[in-house]
Amino acid sequence: MLFTALLLLGSTAAAQGTLDCQTSQERVPAVGLTPNPRAVATVPLDRQRLGYVRVGGGCEVSRFGLESVHAAVMVQNAPDGEFGWRCKGADPAFVSNPAWARASVTYCKATDAAGANLPLQCTTLTKRTGGLLRNPVVEVSLTPTLVTDGYTVVSGGCDTSHFGNGSVHAENVVVSRPTPGGQGWYCQAADPPNHAQDASVEASLVACRVAPTAVTPKPSLQCTVTQGTPGTGAYPKSIAKGPGRALGGGCELSWAGNGSIHAEFMVQQGPQPSDGSWACLAADPPLISNPGTAKASVVSCGITTAAVPTPVPAPTSRKNPVIIVGGTMASEFLYLLLEARLRADGYYVEFFELPGFGLIDIREGAQVLKNRVSEVLLKTGAEKVNLIGHSQGGITSRTFIHDFGHKQVENMISLGTPHKGTHVDPLLAALLVGCTSQPTDSPICHQLRAGPFLEEINVRAADDAIAYTNINNLKQFDVFTDAATNGRMDNCDRTNAKGQSLKCNITVQEQCPLIFVEHIGLASNGAVYSGIRQALAREPIAFNCMEL
Numbered sequence: 161m162l163f164t165a166l167l168l169l170g171s172t173a174a175a176q177g178t179l180d181c182q183t184s185q186e187r188v189p190a191v192g193l194t195p196n197p198r199a200v201a202t203v204p205l206d207r208q209r210l211g212y213v214r215v216g217g218g219c220e221v222s223r224f225g226l227e228s229v230h231a232a233v234m235v236q237n238a239p240d241g242e243f244g245w246r247c248k249g250a251d252p253a254f255v256s257n258p259a260w261a262r263a264s265v266t267y268c269k270a271t272d273a274a275g276a277n278l279p280l281q282c283t284t285l286t287k288r289t290g291g292l293l294r295n296p297v298v299e300v301s302l303t304p305t306l307v308t309d310g311y312t313v314v315s316g317g318c319d320t321s322h323f324g325n326g327s328v329h330a331e332n333v334v335v336s337r338p339t340p341g342g343q344g345w346y347c348q349a350a351d352p353p354n355h356a357q358d359a360s361v362e363a364s365l366v367a368c369r370v371a372p373t374a375v376t377p378k379p380s381l382q383c384t385v386t387q388g389t390p391g392t393g394a395y396p397k398s399i400a401k402g403p404g405r406a407l408g409g410g411c412e413l414s415w416a417g418n419g420s421i422h423a424e425f426m427v428q429q430g431p432q433p434s435d436g437s438w439a440c441l442a443a444d445p446p447l448i449s450n451p452g453t454a455k456a457s458v459v460s461c462g463i464t465t466a467a468v469p470t471p472v473p474a475p476t477s478r479k480n481p482v483i484i485v486g487g488t489m490a491s492e493f494l495y496l497l498l499e500a501r502l503r504a505d506g507y508y509v510e511f512f513e514l515p516g517f518g519l520i521d522i523r524e525g526a527q528v529l530k531n532r533v534s535e536v537l538l539k540t541g542a543e544k545v546n547l548i549g550h551s552q553g554g555i556t557s558r559t560f561i562h563d564f565g566h567k568q569v570e571n572m573i574s575l576g577t578p579h580k581g582t583h584v585d586p587l588l589a590a591l592l593v594g595c596t597s598q599p600t601d602s603p604i605c606h607q608l609r610a611g612p613f614l615e616e617i618n619v620r621a622a623d624d625a626i627a628y629t630n631i632n633n634l635k636q637f638d639v640f641t642d643a644a645t646n647g648r649m650d651n652c653d654r655t656n657a658k659g660q661s662l663k664c665n666i667t668v669q670e671q672c673p674l675i676f677v678e679h680i681g682l683a684s685n686g687a688v689y690s691g692i693r694q695a696l697a698r699e700p701i702a703f704n705c706m707e708l
Contacts, residue, residue, distance in 0.1 A: 218430015315408020
C-alpha cells in the first residue's frame, strides 16, 4: 500500500488576500526498495472539492547512505495530469540499484480580504527536444495569450529519457529552473559518467492566475524568484527561501566541463515542509567521488490588488556575453584574471572547460560547447556570444562555428591556437595526450595534426559574419604554435562598420618586442588583453604594451 503524508504548510497573506497552500507526499514503495520506482502525489479529493488547485511539486530519490546502495537517477519530476506530480528514479548506467522515490504535490486556494474564495486557475505547458541529442537542452514558454490573460509561471519540472524510454542509459537532469523574466521553464540534461549518449529532455511549466471576478480592486497573483546560496563539495545542498509561499523551485548542478568532473545526480528538488523553503541536493554517481555544486531557486507567490506589471523578457546584456574556452587540461584557475578584466569591461562571462580535459574527440567537445552557448543565450537574452579560445579551445570554438553556430557568434578570438596543426615534440605529445603517430591513436591525436579535419573546420560559410582575431607568439616563445606558420589563420581579415581594416593575425612581439609571454601566459597578459578589448569592439588591434 502506498504511503501518503499530508503536510500543512499554513498560508501566505498579502495585503489584500490570502494564498493557503498545503503539500502532500507519496513514497513508492512505502517500505523498502524497488527497481526504477515511480511515485505520483495527488491533491486529495476533499481538497479538490474545497477549491484547491495543484500549483507545483517536487521529487526526492534514495541515495547512498539513505537506504539504497547508490544514488538513483531522477528521470521524472514534473506535473502529472491536472492534480498530480510525478517522481521517478532510474538505475544508473550498468548498475542495478533498487531504490525509492518520493513525490510531493503542492496545492493552493486563494481568498480575498473578506475570506471569500477567489478563482485560482492553472494550466500546464510542455515541450520536448526534437529527437535525441547529446546533453539536450529545452525551454518551454508562456504563449503571448496566456501572458495577456494574466498567467504567471509558478513551478516547473523536467523529464528525461532513460533505459527503455528513448536512450541507452538514464540521462541526468542537471538544470531545472525558471527562465529569466519568469515566462518559462528551462531544462538541461547531461551524460552519465563515462557513457556518452544521445538523449531527450522534456520541460514542463505550471502557470496560474486569479480568474476575472467582480471583486474590486482586481486581485492578482504576484510571484518572485529568489536564488539560494550555492552549495559546494561532496553531496552539495542549496536552500532557497522567498518572501511568500513557495509554489515551485529550481535546481542547478555542476556537470562535466561546468564545475565538476562528471554530472552530479539530482536526488532532491522540492519544498521543505518545516519552513516553506526549497531544497536542491546532489549526490555522487556510483563508485565515483565527484565534488560539485548545487544552486536552488524558489518561486514564491502571494495575492495582491496592486498593479502587477506584465512580464517582459529578461533584458539583454549591454554587450554580448563572452565564453572563454580553455585549453587542453586547463582549469578555470588559469583564466580568472581574464574573466575579471572582461567583467570590469561590462561583459557577462562564463568559462567552458574542455570535456574530458580536452583529450576526447574535438567534435564531441564542440557539441557540449553548443549546449553551453544555447544556455548562455537563454540566460542573458542575447542573440550572439563572443568566443575566446585558448590553445585547443580555439580549435574547439572553430569546430563549433563550423558544425553548428556561425550565426550565434559575434567575435571569435583565438590565443595561441594551432590552426594548422601542432608541431609538438613526439615525446611530449605521447606524454601529454598519449599520441604515438599510429593509426590506432585516439581521434584527438589526428585532429590536432595538420590534415583533413583542420582543413575542414577552417573553411567558413559564405554568410559567416564573425570578426576573427588570432593572437600568437613568435616560435621561440611558444612550444605549441608559431605565429608565422601553424598558428596562422587564412583569409580572415575584415573591415568594420567604420570602414577600418581589421587585421586578423596579430603577433605579440611585432607590436611589443620586449614582451616575452609564453603559451599559457597569453590568457593573462595585460598587453594581450588590450588587444582582446579592441577585438571585441571590432577595432584595429594596437596593443598597449605598458598595460599590466
